[in-house]
Amino acid sequence: MGVHRNARCRGPYGGEGHRAGGTDCSDPAVFEIARHDRPPLPVCPVHLGPALLMASGVLWPPVIHLIGRVPGLRP
Numbered sequence: 911m912g913v914h915r916n917a918r919c920r921g922p923y924g925g926e927g928h929r930a931g932g933t934d935c936s937d938p939a940v941f942e943i944a945r946h947d948r949p950p951l952p953v954c955p956v957h958l959g960p961a962l963l964m965a966s967g968v969l970w971p972p973v974i975h976l977i978g979r980v981p982g983l984r985p
């Protein structure tokens with residue numbers, strides 16, 4: 911958990927290939943989206959939803975890990 915403390919959001923596209931340019935969010939990542947054949951995608955709360963729909967390799971149903979703290983959210 912501490913390893914991810916400084917992770918930055920890579921949403922909503924995942925920062926790969928031709929869509930890497932759209933990944934310019936630098937907010938702290940709070941969630942990590944598991945992906946098929948790709949490294950997990952760290953995202954901020956704002957980009958969690960969009961990333962599930964637009965990033966490459968997202969599993970369905972989504973597999974999301976909480977890696978940061980969200981006020982009011984109790985895992």
Ligand SMILES: [Zn+2]
Binds near residue numbers: 956
């Ligand atoms: Zn973001």
